[in-house]
Amino acid sequence: MQQTLNIGLIGTGYMGKAHAIALHAAPRVFTLPALPVCDLLAETDAALAASRASELGFARATGDWRELVADPAIDVVDICAPNFLHESMALAAIAAGKHVYSEKPLALTTASAERMTVAAERAGVKTLVGFNYIRNPATQLAREIIASGEIGELVHFRGRHNEDYLADPELPHNWRTRRDTAGSGALGDVGSHILNMAEYLTGQSITTVCGDLQTLIRQRPLPDGSGMGEVENDDQAQAMLHFSQGLMGNIETSRIASGRKMGLAYCVTGTHGALVFDQERMNELQLYRHEGPKGRRGFSTLLIGPEHTDYAAFSPAPGHGLGYNDQKIIEVRDLIEGILGQRELYPDFRQACRINRLIDAIERSHRERCWIGID
Amino acid sequence: MQQTLNIGLIGTGYMGKAHAIALHAAPRVFTLPALPVCDLLAETDAALAASRASELGFARATGDWRELVADPAIDVVDICAPNFLHESMALAAIAAGKHVYSEKPLALTTASAERMTVAAERAGVKTLVGFNYIRNPATQLAREIIASGEIGELVHFRGRHNEDYLADPELPHNWRTRRDTAGSGALGDVGSHILNMAEYLTGQSITTVCGDLQTLIRQRPLPDGSGMGEVENDDQAQAMLHFSQGLMGNIETSRIASGRKMGLAYCVTGTHGALVFDQERMNELQLYRHEGPKGRRGFSTLLIGPEHTDYAAFSPAPGHGLGYNDQKIIEVRDLIEGILGQRELYPDFRQACRINRLIDAIERSHRERCWIGID
Amino acid sequence: MQQTLNIGLIGTGYMGKAHAIALHAAPRVFTLPALPVCDLLAETDAALAASRASELGFARATGDWRELVADPAIDVVDICAPNFLHESMALAAIAAGKHVYSEKPLALTTASAERMTVAAERAGVKTLVGFNYIRNPATQLAREIIASGEIGELVHFRGRHNEDYLADPELPHNWRTRRDTAGSGALGDVGSHILNMAEYLTGQSITTVCGDLQTLIRQRPLPDGSGMGEVENDDQAQAMLHFSQGLMGNIETSRIASGRKMGLAYCVTGTHGALVFDQERMNELQLYRHEGPKGRRGFSTLLIGPEHTDYAAFSPAPGHGLGYNDQKIIEVRDLIEGILGQRELYPDFRQACRINRLIDAIERSHRERCWIGID
Amino acid sequence: MQQTLNIGLIGTGYMGKAHAIALHAAPRVFTLPALPVCDLLAETDAALAASRASELGFARATGDWRELVADPAIDVVDICAPNFLHESMALAAIAAGKHVYSEKPLALTTASAERMTVAAERAGVKTLVGFNYIRNPATQLAREIIASGEIGELVHFRGRHNEDYLADPELPHNWRTRRDTAGSGALGDVGSHILNMAEYLTGQSITTVCGDLQTLIRQRPLPDGSGMGEVENDDQAQAMLHFSQGLMGNIETSRIASGRKMGLAYCVTGTHGALVFDQERMNELQLYRHEGPKGRRGFSTLLIGPEHTDYAAFSPAPGHGLGYNDQKIIEVRDLIEGILGQRELYPDFRQACRINRLIDAIERSHRERCWIGID
Numbered sequence A, B, C, D: 001m002q003q004t005l006n007i008g009l010i011g012t013g014y015m016g017k018a019h020a021i022a023l024h025a026a027p028r029v030f031t032l033p034a035l036p037v038c039d040l041l042a043e044t045d046a047a048l049a050a051s052r053a054s055e056l057g058f059a060r061a062t063g064d065w066r067e068l069v070a071d072p073a074i075d076v077v078d079i080c081a082p083n084f085l086h087e088s089m090a091l092a093a094i095a096a097g098k099h100v101y102s103e104k105p106l107a108l109t110t111a112s113a114e115r116m117t118v119a120a121e122r123a124g125v126k127t128l129v130g131f132n133y134i135r136n137p138a139t140q141l142a143r144e145i146i147a148s149g150e151i152g153e154l155v156h157f158r159g160r161h162n163e164d165y166l167a168d169p170e171l172p173h174n175w176r177t178r179r180d181t182a183g184s185g186a187l188g189d190v191g192s193h194i195l196n197m198a199e200y201l202t203g204q205s206i207t208t209v210c211g212d213l214q215t216l217i218r219q220r221p222l223p224d225g226s227g228m229g230e231v232e233n234d235d236q237a238q239a240m241l242h243f244s245q246g247l248m249g250n251i252e253t254s255r256i257a258s259g260r261k262m263g264l265a266y267c268v269t270g271t272h273g274a275l276v277f278d279q280e281r282m283n284e285l286q287l288y289r290h291e292g293p294k295g296r297r298g299f300s301t302l303l304i305g306p307e308h309t310d311y312a313a314f315s316p317a318p319g320h321g322l323g324y325n326d327q328k329i330i331e332v333r334d335l336i337e338g339i340l341g342q343r344e345l346y347p348d349f350r351q352a353c354r355i356n357r358l359i360d361a362i363e364r365s366h367r368e369r370c371w372i373g374i375d
Helices: A014-029 A046-056 A065-070 A083-095 A110-123 A137-147 A191-202 A324-339 A349-368 B014-029 B046-056 B065-070 B083-095 B110-123 B137-147 B191-202 B324-339 B349-368 C014-029 C046-056 C065-070 C083-095 C110-123 C137-147 C191-202 C324-339 C349-368 D014-029 D046-056 D065-070 D083-095 D110-123 D137-147 D191-202 D324-339 D349-368
Strands: A004-010 A035-042 A060-062 A076-079 A099-102 A127-129 A154-162 A206-214 A219-221 A228-230 A236-243 A248-254 A263-270 A273-278 A284-289 A299-303 B004-010 B035-042 B060-062 B076-079 B099-102 B127-129 B154-162 B206-214 B219-221 B228-230 B236-243 B248-254 B263-270 B273-278 B284-289 B299-303 C004-010 C035-042 C060-062 C076-079 C099-102 C127-129 C154-162 C206-214 C219-221 C228-230 C236-243 C248-254 C263-270 C273-278 C284-289 C299-303 D004-010 D035-042 D060-062 D076-079 D099-102 D127-129 D154-162 D206-214 D219-221 D228-230 D236-243 D248-254 D263-270 D273-278 D284-289 D299-303
Touching (some): A004 A014, A004 A065, A014 A046, A014 B014, A035 A046, A035 A065, A035 A324, A046 A060, A060 A065, A065 A083, A076 A083, A099 A349, A137 A191, A137 A263, A137 A273, A137 A284, A154 A191, A154 A236, A191 A206, A191 A248, A191 A263, A191 A349, A206 A349, A236 D236, A236 D248, A248 D236, B004 B014, B004 B065, B014 B035, B014 B046, B014 B324, B035 B046, B035 B324, B046 B060, B060 B065, B065 B083, B076 B083, B083 B099, B083 B110, B127 B324, B127 B349, B137 B191, B137 B273, B137 B284, B154 B191, B154 B236, B154 C248, B191 B206, B191 B248, B206 C206, B236 B349, B236 C248, B248 C236, B248 C248, C004 C014, C004 C065, C014 C035, C014 C046, C035 C046, C035 C065, C035 C324, C046 C060, C060 C065, C076 C083, C083 C099, C083 C110, C127 C324, C127 C349, C137 C191, C137 C273, C137 C284, C154 C191, C154 C236, C191 C206, C191 C236, C191 C248, C191 C263, C191 C349, C206 C349, C236 C349, D004 D014, D004 D065, D014 D035, D014 D046, D014 D324, D035 D046, D035 D065, D060 D065, D065 D083, D083 D099, D083 D110, D099 D349, D110 D349, D127 D324, D137 D191, D154 D191, D154 D236, D191 D206, D191 D236, D191 D263, D191 D349, D206 D349, D236 D349
Parallel strands (some): A004 A035, A004 A076, A035 A060, A076 A099, A099 A127, A154 A248, B004 B076, B035 B060, B099 B127, B154 B248, C004 C035, C035 C060, C076 C099, C099 C127, C154 C248, D004 D035, D004 D076, D035 D060, D076 D099, D099 D127, D154 D248
Antiparallel strands (some): A154 A263, A206 A236, A219 A228, A236 A248, A263 A273, A273 A284, A284 A299, A299 C299, B206 B236, B219 B228, B236 B248, B263 B273, B273 B284, B299 D299, C154 C263, C219 C228, C263 C273, C284 C299, D206 D236, D219 D228, D236 D248, D263 D273, D273 D284, D284 D299
């Protein structure tokens, strides 16, 4: 009889649906050590919860997330609610002894993230934060190539996560543009992905940052039609970075970068080669290596296939392509294996808290116009 | 209480697993008019069937596909068994009054496909054949652009489906290289996709063909180590085509095209523009239009997003990317809606039979070195 | 004292200017065995000739090309006049014992091209025809890779030369759309490039063809405003080809291919790899090879540099890029070296005549709806 | 009788040859208001000068550049000698009342560049510095699109000029790696191009910088085999920038960026669109605009053609491609027209001196770990 893990999902917006799809599909794609059971779903009221549970394939529903967190049948609390609620939900779940699977960013502030981290570690529960882009087989391949030394010692990291979801100045003030509900702006929302990616790929910690932020669209229409409201966080940011083994690099992030839809991209240069990746073409990795005759060197487009980590479970045929939701399926596999002790969970709350600390440092560096070291 | 459709799956190789993933995920992605229930799975023996049922999330298992076909609880027979078994399975399912969802190619010969088509139409059951690439939102967009006249009257169609899965001459003789198990070679296996695509995209029927086939690797090692065996079907093929409204075009197909992994690609040219697509970059479509100042014209890379058909159900954010299995999820949605009468099923057995007829005509044209008309 | 070759240029349109630029630049780019001297220029009248000679840097001018051909100081007659004049000019030049450098296509018909070829060979003069795209270092590299066996035995050739210079149906009837001035349409104009390229790259002769032509825009406005005139040659063509060593392939050509500006492109597949090239990105060649671990194989983008044939003379730094006119500079170097006996001239009149023969065969195949062998 | 300008060329290495090619070709490509005459060439000794004059098509030769500068027949002194000689040559030429056309970087230090600028302005001679990449029609188009407001108000500038010409640590210590002969490293050599490009494209001045430099390969073999020598300037650099109208951006530059051959690239984002360019594909510009239905928006690849500035003189047909040397031909046209008073010369010594000042500020910012304002 296969072991099961009962999942309690809080929130059914964009990410909640993606989690539900992945929870249902993961056991069909991978052979899992325990079966995730879509057991209980919480939404803001009971009727909505019932309707969403039916749609998303959950057995039970509740209009009160506290009920879900307290439910003895639940093994894992899966938090897809708005960011400003992450802390209270996670602390309650941890207090109830549940494992926590939370969407990113973990918290609005480093202090908040630290409270969550300390609580989880004291309680001994497992945690995972949904920085899903690191699960993409193309990016896993990039990390393996770097770790194996195939491109030599790292020389430079360039990363960006630019989108244009708020490029239109007519888009109203919303929770994303307010400090108390979102914390930082583009930097926390999408920039957190590229900061996490930088450390994941290079295997080095960021030790010093020099940041620069801008709010270009300083006012947006208030949703209630009562005029314009001040935007309270950054539209775009850039930072120069130094890493623990001397590597130098930079990142960019934006929510107003016209034309960029899923603009997470990186270029990692080493002494013997380089890697280039763009999530808008998520199934390919460009690899350059100093080897062979000069006239035959060039960037190769590696199409991801069954030779690469985690692809074969989706298809035995190369080049057939994974999609965004497939990254979440891999994430769910990692969650299950991590809870069962078969794999280290990464990024857990501790690492996600580190990302918050990096964001804080970049913001402080911007205010003080100087380089800031990370403890 | 939601309506259900009990699915009986025969065969759990590459495609069987893809179907299982899609059947589980589809109700979470789309709001379906009936819930597909993964009820019964058939494999070549009972033990394998039981083990695969557990892995693929089916409630029951059997070592005899005839049992599955006869099971009164089953509403839809889903055939993912080897191609040479399609006919007997489908005929049995039709005889039992089941709807049939079959992988492509429908049959080894046109005569076989015709028997299946006639049987299904007489029995009044619904049929769908898994030419999944036409479900890709990028390709649906291409069809909509063509149908709307955005690129004018069609002038030329160029298509190819090239892969390299048999490029290595050391790969042994197998069912794919034998006439009695595979029918034609590259032409039937992957070429059938691009023939179906040609008619799907242009909305025109192919009326005349001129074909040319080659078997380059004429012998392959026999799997039992007893020497070499003659390859019995084509490694690559090309054909020139004329369509019902005067359009001219050509196709290529190969299983030995070094470097091509998922090389389905097309270029459709019209009097006012053109479209270019490559399934290896399945989330983008290149569009050129004669409009605006000359100095601002160029091929635009349209990244698929929620503005395009069937994408929003997977993600509200543009450019996040669908994968191969997501095409199958759309196909399952079409199957369910089709069976419930909410959508025309395409390609059904009749259209799939047409593809067989085109393959036959191309082969005959090759033998007779002349153009052949399609009835 | 360096040897010189006096050049007499006939015609100063598009190609005449390109020749003049190349004749002036070639001695600065390459170390030539003889200096081409821009001596005499012929245009349709004396005044135009004088003005163009001044612009294009020629010492003398004449309004009568027969004078140029007869001028004892002239060593090489460079024909950039309209295609229908090529024969009379070349025959006169040959009769006067001049070497002939002619733009392509050599002649309107095979019979005409044969007369020119026979005359030149009897007279023992040297000839070169301006199929300049084969001079591009990226294409020279492709040929070297093929010849060296780096991609194994050739398996398939796909080529196209599509442009859209007549896509607009409002463009008037002109010399290009008339049989008596242009011979065939797209096939002769741009298709001749891809036919020549096919033989140049593969090192094999085309032995059998099956052609298909269309005139989509059947009438165009007469330039004198007197109504519409019938277009007399093809807007687009396609053909399947067999080569002397068994290679199979196909070509396409068009003058109405919306969006294509310089759409000469090819894909050559071999048993151990493949090459992909597009003249719109003329400084790069895509190379795939079966070698190394499967997970590291992909098409490499080779940026042309000083390691590749003929690049270093333009720049010692890789990736800096050559342009269209640089191909003509290489062609002039080849002309000079060929006349001096240091290099075989290719394509000479004999090979260009072969291209005419291929065009004839494709047209005949189209009319007769069958495969046609080339003698 | 056409006016002439006698050119005296000093130095015949990489850039000297490129200038010679351009000087010979420019009058054939463009209709110039004065004819540049390749009159006198100076090299390090008389024999070399004579030989190079013959190869590069100069009438006279000298082994002493001071003789060239003093020669009354010379109108323009064209300096292609090593960077550390620029100042003395330019000052002597200016003193002799000559116009000066100098390769970049203008000088090793800002102080030196200022002396040259002041001298030229006092003497009233014309100056031009060879930042040739801004002449590329694709980049001229980018500037026009920006200036016209087609992509709205500028929001972000990202630029890089990365190459790998010193990526190999076995390459010896040479003049480029020494302070006294090269000044700064990658930053001055290739970084100067992207700094100039940033101001050229945006039409804004850089006002504040925050720089970061690294020397990764700290020692290189001494050319005389006597061991290793300390590298004295940067291998790579990055900087964040603010511009005069509030624009924010960043640049990167490197001489050890594995895989990059001609890696000048930029992305300019505005409120209504964006531009992306890579000099390795120098004939195309990517343009995105917020306009038309969302489902039809994407980056368009504009192939440069006769509709764009300065292309038609090279070819009347679009997409045929310019090369590196063609940029120099445009630069020579600008030089001639500028000297004749028909065009503003840009970048002149004053602007090139500004680039030196930016380099100094980036270096100082790196040392002081803070933002530095530009006067």
